[in-house]
Amino acid sequence: MADLNPVVRRARIALLAEVPHAVAARVAEVLDRAGLLARPAARDNGPHPVTVRRTGLGVELGLDSLVGALFAGLLADVAEDPEGMAADAQELLDADGPERDALMDALIERHGGAGIRVGTTDAHLLAERIVTAAGPVPFPKQNNRRAA
Numbered sequence: 001m002a003d004l005n006p007v008v009r010r011a012r013i014a015l016l017a018e019v020p021h022a023v024a025a026r027v028a029e030v031l032d033r034a035g036l037l038a039r040p041a042a043r044d045n046g047p048h049p050v051t052v053r054r055t056g057l058g059v060e061l062g063l064d065s066l067v068g069a070l071f072a073g074l075l076a077d078v079a080e081d082p083e084g085m086a087a088d089a090q091e092l093l094d095a096d097g098p099e100r101d102a103l104m105d106a107l108i109e110r111h112g113g114a115g116i117r118v119g120t121t122d123a124h125l126l127a128e129r130i131v132t133a134a135g136p137v138p139f140p141k142q143n144n145r146r147a148a
Contacts, residue, residue: 008032054133073111
């Protein structure tokens with residue numbers, strides 16, 4: 001039990017306040033195996049790091065740095081040219097379909113784009129973190145036809 005991740009350890013401590021020690025440890029183990037306890041996010045390197053965190057339904061990829069950079073660029077443009085940005089925003093709101101998509105793509109590209117370039121080594125590490133965080137692929141139980 002000493003090698004539990006910090007989230008499992010915290011869950012166990014919280015449970016100890018309510019239930020006996022053996023029960024708390026068992027409940028923490030069951031919740032962890034079921035993927036119901038979030039692990040600390042793993043973070044890759046780069047100008048806009050991606051965080052990877054296991055969730056109850058799979059994996060969450062955090063792009064906070066990239067989104068923050070896009071917002072900072074947008075806010076800087078608003079501060080520099082409020083009327084021009086208001087006109088751009090109105091044009092975007094009035095458009096629909098492919099025209100709206102094209103205007104949104106242009107706005108995003110003007111502020112650095114939404115893509116994250118990842119080198120080969122870091123791509124493999126990121127893929128490994130995602131697979132590790134996702135956990136094993138659940139396979140449905142198959143009926144044993146010979147037992148019937």
